[in-house]
Amino acid sequence: MLNEHLYVGVVQTSLKAEAAWFDDGSSNWKNSVRMSRLEELRAKREIRHFLASLKGRNPSPDIILLPELAVPIGFEEQLKRAAEKLEVIIIAGLDYRIETAAPEPTVSNEALVIVPRRLNGVPISRQTQVRRVGKTHPAPAEKDKLLKIADASVSFRPHPTVWIFESDQLGKFGVAICYDFMDLDRIVMYRNKVQTLFILAYNRDTTSFDHMAEALSRTLFCNVVVCNCGQFGGSLAVSPFREPFRRLIYRQSGQKLTHAQVVKLPLSSLFDQQKNGNNTDFKSRPPGFDDLVSLNSKTAKI
Template sequence: MKDFVTVGLIQPVIDPDTSWGTGAPYSLNISPISAERVWQEIQIGFTEMIKLDNRPEVILIPELHLPPSQLAIIKEYSKRYKIIVICGIDFQRNPKDAKRVRNRGAICLPNGIATRERAIRITSLQFGKTFFTYMERSMFKQGIEKAEEHFPDPEQYMYVFESSELGNFGVMICSDIFDIERIMLYQGRIHHLFIISLNKDLNTYFAMAESLTRLLYCNVVICNTGQYGGSMAVSPYSDVNSRTIYKYIGQRMFNTHVINIPLSSLEDAQLFDFAKENKKDILFKASPPGYQKYPPSNQLINATKKTS
């Protein structure tokens, strides 16, 4: 298990107030010109990061930013450079019901992540948003393309990804950060929570990140659009000056950044019995009341479906 995991954040600029149109009928996807610009910014981010000595092991791209047509290239980047990529894909229709719209992310997992040789194979899957915002629901209600009412297509699966090298992690899309069931599932099972978002309410998400790093007792990394800034990485360090690893505020600015988040020392803290032992050598605050560390399932992907 590594001491630190290196995470890259690519933050292109998308203005949600105009990118899908300014009134009904809205477009399912952002305009071709905007999509091309955003794709160029994503490529610039990859180009900058793969040249670094501390090349990221994980790269995050915000919610709804990746043009669906470019997903195959992202998979190739992941395989070629041995980087886990978690990216938000622009809206997609449910293939069985064209009036139901999905908000999805994709995760690409190359084999042999600990080495720098080209991966032989890659595992890729898409995960969906469960709780759509009122802005998305309003947009769908007013009509997509042919001015017909559309509907959110919430997806109920939640995932825990397990890695003996990089630690276990969970993923969320934007407003699912408020999903209590998801929080209950992740507590005691993950070292990192990666959240991709397209969000204006920065202060609420900053507060949620601070809360979740204590409740889940893990690293929390939010990758938001460069339109608003608002990306953040926090860890439950005892030292308040160390707790915020990264925080970016700045409007309408394309930005990339590479950060290191703790792993082996956090694992020690997650396994530590704060009720019985002296924590002088532990760098982190005490785990929350009732915290229980669950053993790994020894599966690549452990999927849990919500019952509600």
């Protein structure tokens, strides 16, 4: 049975790109696409601290988010054990993955979705499940930086897949990484399919993501949660409530701020509005949400 509310732990870590990924002078490109040793140790310590701070919270989170690129490679097993201990789903951005099978220097950008055997005390599966959600489109600055690493011209491997996860208790949710948030083809595929859309980001342009989240919350008619890095801030959560003051549920503004917060999102009532359209707490559903109309394309030369 669908929960009345969805509780999401949003974590902003202090990861700084200039300190984490740089040409170390070794002429080995692989050293430049992995976090520096110092930043890796700091990231692990910080993640442990924030996960511990969310333990025992009342209400406890159903899902915990960590930003794009926030988790060092090799920390995955610790995250898996943390999800099992906390009995929450963890959705976390991984450091760049080196594609060893590629004929030329290549990396991919992925997020882990860890679903434990028990969710808030309720058994849901025989064993913990782990899925990887890949990024399809690198941001232009990200692509340029990879091409210039250690004179190796590191390529980016896209993952052109749209993931939707389904839970009896937590509804349906989508997960996308940073620049994919701007991909309209991807966004259309979430239409009338999810109650919540999660975005993991390492994003400077926080204002644009604010506007995108607000707009897509109405056009997709779902909760939208952005988990950005603490270096730039701008994490937020919005829902398509009718009253304007209720729509912005959470926002963390300001740069260079580490932060963890549990936010409360509507779930069963939002699902009811998506299905029936008669809940006055929410905005009206967008045109074509229920009965999709195929539009005819016409071009006229003038």
